[in-house]
Amino acid sequence: MKVKELLSVLINSSEKAARIARLCRSNQDLFSLLIEEKTGQDKNERFFQDFKTLADVIIQELIKSDVGMLFPKLKDNIKGEESNKFENTLGEQIYVEIENEEKTFSILMRILDQNESIAKELTNEIHRKVIVEEEFNFSDSDLNQEIDENNISIWIDPIDATQEYISANEQQSPFKNIMTSGLQCATVLIGTYLKSSGEPLLGIINQPFAVRQDNGEYKSKIFYGISLNDLKFSNVIHENNPLSTSEKKLAIISSSEAFKSNLFECCVAAGAGYKALKVIQKHADIYYLSKNSTFKWDTCAAQAILRSFGGDIVELNSSVKLKKSIPLSYKDDEEKCNQNGLIAFIDIEDFNKLVDEMHANF
Secondary structure, eight states: OBHHHHHHHHHHHHHHHHHHHHHHHHOHHHHHHSEEEOOGGGSOTTOSOOEEEHHHHHHHHHHHHHHHHHOGGGGGGEEESSOSEEEOTTSOEEEOOOSOHHHHHHHHHHHTTTOHHHHHHHHHHHTOOOOOGGGSOOOOGGGGOBOOGGGEEEEEEEEESHHHHHHOOOEEOSSTTOEEESGGGOEEEEEEEETTTOOEEEEEEEEEEEEEOTTSOEEEEEEEEEEETTEEEEOOOOOOOOOOSSSSEEEEEOTTOOOOOSSEEEEEOSOHHHHHHHHHTTSSSEEEEOSSOOBHHHHHHHHHHHHTTTOEEEEHHHHHHHTSOOBOOOOTTSOSBOTTOEEEESOHHHHHHHHHHHHTTO
């Protein structure tokens, strides 16, 4: 399997996922039927309410199906945040599996209480062929490198910041390039890593609601990056705009975070994927999180992209204690939760300055 082939199918799958997210969000009456609250082991303990939507489940399963169809050896190594179980309004538990149009339609009819028109529309979108990689430059010869299909695993977060996707409560931060909340904070995250080393390899972040067009419909922005040995490749374009309103650097944090620094001022935003994306775009200098509220599916894609141009995502506690970067790892036998907090950065000097400041108070 060539790097270019894997990149291509993941970009296309991310855009199909974005189309599903927009379709499910466009009909409010339908959307209200498609939300259930996670319970038990599925629930993130940090959040009072932790929802999943049918869009989450469909997106996760369609990516598994699309990638597995082209690369059968990968199918059992594609993992996601959500279970494929969904409960309809009658309390019936239904398992979503994407195989063929007939089966998909049958499953959706049960979930949607026999609403044939909506079930048909969703089925058509799920099985539509979507090709967007033509918009990207894959001419670099290094993208023809072969990678061992047996050594690849994939983490999917079908819709990160689900609460923002549900509420769509748009709020601009004091910084022009950063939203505090809203649909822009919702992202589709697809990260691949090497099973042998646990290192992130390739990341896709798709913002389904990045651009609102004149007709009221939304258009995606897709960001990707590859970090494989000497191969560093990304489509991210950096702007040289001042980030902070003062001489300090800018840290992006969660609303529940208590972060004090003489070197950084703070900006609050929703969504782990979105906050990491702001660092990727150089709209923030670091993403700081002290809590154990993110998981491997939240960080794998962003870490691969950051590594494609010299950045990284590291464990907070161990990096501060040892005064060196301890990157997040994705070995299959490791805990799924990023239990020790994290720091995402592009410039190692920003990381070093923060760690020096924190180590003095450790």
